[in-house]
Amino acid sequence: MLRLVIAGVTTLALLAPMLWLPAAPRAQQGVEIRIDVEGRGQRKLNVAVPPFTVTTGPESAALGTALAETTGADLTFSGLFTVVTPSVTLPANDPPSLRKTLEDFAGAGAHAAVHGLVAVRGDRLEGEMRVYDLTSGPDPRQIATKTFTVASTQPRRLAHKIADEVVLQFSGELGVADTKLAYVTGRPGAKEIVVSDYDGFAPASVTRNRSINLSPVWSPDARSLAYTSYKNGYPDLFRIFPFERRPEQTLAAFSGINSSPGWRPDGAQLALTLSKDGNPEIYVLAIATGSLRRLTRHAGIDTEPTWSPTGRQLAFISNRAGSPHVFVMDAEGANVRQLTFGGYQTQPRWSPKGDVIAYTARHGNHDVWAVGSDGSNARRLTAGPGDNQGAAWSPDGRHLVFQSNRLGGWQIFSMLADGSEQKPVTRGSGEHTSPSWSPRLP
Amino acid sequence: MATRASRVFIFLILSLTVALAGCAKRPATTQAAAPAPTGSGQTMAPPAPVAPPSATTTPPPPPPSAARPPSTGPAPAAQTPGARPSPKEFVAMPGVLKDVFFAFDKYDIRPEDAKTLDANAGWFKSNPNHLILIEGHCDERGTNEYNLALGERRAKSAMNYLVSQGVQASRITIISYGEERPQCSEKNDSCWEKNRRAHFLVKPR
Numbered sequence: 001m002l003r004l005v006i007a008g009v010t011t012l013a014l015l016a017p018m019l020w021l022p023a024a025p026r027a028q029q030g031v032e033i034r035i036d037v038e039g040r041g042q043r044k045l046n047v048a049v050p051p052f053t054v055t056t057g058p059e060s061a062a063l064g065t066a067l068a069e070t071t072g073a074d075l076t077f078s079g080l081f082t083v084v085t086p087s088v089t090l091p092a093n094d095p096p097s098l099r100k101t102l103e104d105f106a107g108a109g110a111h112a113a114v115h116g117l118v119a120v121r122g123d124r125l126e127g128e129m130r131v132y133d134l135t136s137g138p139d140p141r142q143i144a145t146k147t148f149t150v151a152s153t154q155p156r157r158l159a160h161k162i163a164d165e166v167v168l169q170f171s172g173e174l175g176v177a178d179t180k181l182a183y184v185t186g187r188p189g190a191k192e193i194v195v196s197d198y199d200g201f202a203p204a205s206v207t208r209n210r211s212i213n214l215s216p217v218w219s220p221d222a223r224s225l226a227y228t229s230y231k232n233g234y235p236d237l238f239r240i241f242p243f244e245r246r247p248e249q250t251l252a253a254f255s256g257i258n259s260s261p262g263w264r265p266d267g268a269q270l271a272l273t274l275s276k277d278g279n280p281e282i283y284v285l286a287i288a289t290g291s292l293r294r295l296t297r298h299a300g301i302d303t304e305p306t307w308s309p310t311g312r313q314l315a316f317i318s319n320r321a322g323s324p325h326v327f328v329m330d331a332e333g334a335n336v337r338q339l340t341f342g343g344y345q346t347q348p349r350w351s352p353k354g355d356v357i358a359y360t361a362r363h364g365n366h367d368v369w370a371v372g373s374d375g376s377n378a379r380r381l382t383a384g385p386g387d388n389q390g391a392a393w394s395p396d397g398r399h400l401v402f403q404s405n406r407l408g409g410w411q412i413f414s415m416l417a418d419g420s421e422q423k424p425v426t427r428g429s430g431e432h433t434s435p436s437w438s439p440r441l442p
Numbered sequence: 443m444a445t446r447a448s449r450v451f452i453f454l455i456l457s458l459t460v461a462l463a464g465c466a467k468r469p470a471t472t473q474a475a476a477p478a479p480t481g482s483g484q485t486m487a488p489p490a491p492v493a494p495p496s497a498t499t500t501p502p503p504p505p506p507s508a509a510r511p512p513s514t515g516p517a518p519a520a521q522t523p524g525a526r527p528s529p530k531e532f533v534a535m536p537g538v539l540k541d542v543f544f545a546f547d548k549y550d551i552r553p554e555d556a557k558t559l560d561a562n563a564g565w566f567k568s569n570p571n572h573l574i575l576i577e578g579h580c581d582e583r584g585t586n587e588y589n590l591a592l593g594e595r596r597a598k599s600a601m602n603y604l605v606s607q608g609v610q611a612s613r614i615t616i617i618s619y620g621e622e623r624p625q626c627s628e629k630n631d632s633c634w635e636k637n638r639r640a641h642f643l644v645k646p647r
Contacts, residue, residue, distance in 0.1 A: 188621075188622055188623060188624055188627070189623050212619075212622050212623075214587075214590075214622070215586065215587060228590075230622075233526065233528045233529045233530065233617075234526060234529070234617055235590065235617075235618065255526060255615075256594060256616070257590055257591065257594050257618050259587060259590050260587045260590075273587070273590075273591065275591070275598075275618075278598075279594070279595060279598065280591035280594055280595070301588070301591040301592065301595060302591075303587055303588060303590075303591045304587050304588065317587075317588055319547075323547060324588055344547065344584070346584070346585040346587070347585050347587070347588075360585055362583070362584070366585070389585055390585065390586070433586075434586060
């Protein structure tokens with residue numbers, strides 16, 4: 001049962017208009033650019049995340065500490081918070097003591113506190129989130145509460161859900177911690193698809209065919225991945241359901257390449273690259289019927305289709321102007337226009353907010369760039385070291401993951417959408433490439 | 443509600459700037475470090491990806507059958523026009539069938555490589571009982587998907603040349619490996635040159 005109670009907001013809301021920040025800058029198309037608002041130099045909120053209180057169940061102290069650490073790491077990752085981690089938990093059901101502890105947190109610099117109360121009941125983990133405003137004077141007030149239930153085998157999902165809700169409370173949009181990454185792990189000639197939590201935890205292989213598996217892309221319902229595999233000898237396109245006992249589907253196995261899957265946001269269609277008619281061209285596959293619609297007709301290479309969030313346009317790569325550049329066309333393949341010029345650009349990825357297209361530009365090394373979907377304001381998001389490429393958006397468009405060899409072998413890194421806060425997501429041995437960030441899990 | 447929450451956020455941020463400007467660094471607090479992924483052995487990580495999403499009480503999951511009923515079928519689009527010979531059945535002919543090479547991001551046949559192709563075409567024509575597999579390869583520079591397309595074009599360029607020299611197109615199958623099967627793994631020009639190639643294999647009919 002969902003319950004969302006916000007107490008004590010009214011007073012703050014009355015004060016807020018006087019302190020209203022300038023309106024966010026707007027793109028030429030009139031789409032609000034959140035990322036510019038929340039990017040580099042943004043002042044962060046200090047939030048205290050004390051150990052969660054585990055009311056029933058074994059290993060209570062360790063679990064409570066681990067959950068708080070995970071929620072705290074999620075809030076840090078969001079780019080909106082500086083997390084302070086008190087060693088003492090909150091005496092949730094002892095009001096005078098609770099008030100005293102919250103005052104201590106405020107005295108230590110915290111503006112807000114997040115507390116989780118957890119009960120292990122059989123195969124379920126029930127959690128309650130409580131958020132306190134510590135800036136409201138001598139009497140800290142609880143401003144939000146919400147309950148969650150997850151499988152007891154999935155404690156990190158509870159921590160992620162609490163973090164996502166906290167992000168919602170303070171930013172107006174749900175966070176992205178309760179999501180997954182898919183990426184490619186392996187070496188040349190032997191690459192498998194792996195799925196992990198968004199923060200790199202719990203990697204698990206979803207293919208084990210000892211072939212070359214490439215380009216995993218999450219479907220919009222976060223239940224399946226389209227990917228290219230050589231498991232039948234040739235580069236064919238498949239769809240796998242990593243969380244279900246459900247047979248894999250063959251999406252395309254024509255002669256030539258079957259590659260570069262790009263899901264339309266409604267999940268009903270998949271853009272892809274086929275060379276069955278002579279050279280690499282972009283087609284749209286209707287998932288339900290298997291029917292194909294050809295979008296490009298050009299002697300050069302056309303590949304890497306990525307849909308706009310409205311599903312009315314696609315960006316793609318073509319070398320029709322000599323080297324590969326980013327182009328945009330409408331969903332019927334008409335009204336083609338070139339978005340990037342000169343040099344070598346590949347890997348376009350349309351932001352889920354619609355206003356920006358991330359891509360990879362090669363200037364000796366590769367770096368991740370972004371350009372307005374109207375072609376304006378091309379800017380560089382990474383500046384080495386090494387190669388940085390293959391970016392994928394978070395579902396809220398505030399983050400990107402990408403592959404970088406700045407530390408030696410390929411690893412997955414993340415950053416905010418303005419290029420700030422670059423940090424590794426995967427670590428350790430092995431080469432990790434081609435990340436795709438899932439939509440929020442159902 | 444979102445607006446109110448945003449206002450709370452803004453108010454709290456401004457509280458920082460206005461009321462707590464001097465309190466930014468308190469010794470009693472520490473910033474949390476992002477945890478390091480540690481593989482499958484940790485206690486916090488589920489051993490397998492996720493449990494069925496039905497165990498949550500967050501916004502209700504979309505009914506599995508609502509959006510795409512036909513997706514429950516096993517294979518909606520497995521259109522394979524004709525049986526393709528398995529690439530594993532083909533063997534290289536070292537010293538007899540030579541590779542041809544390409545400039546970075548190019549797939550045109552250069553004059554010196556045309557001579558190599560002429561020689562290969564001669565062998566193919568005098569051994570008509572062999573089927574031909576042409577692999578297209580790229581160096582590791584450039585990006586994955588584009589290189590897959592580029593390798594396809596290289597194999598196709600070699601195929602078109604052979605056909606122009608009288609080799610039957612029906613004998614030829616092409617496959618692109620993009621940058622996935624380099625024959626040289628060092629990161630330098632001479633190695634990258636070796637990897638930008640079309641490679642020829644055969645098998646008896």
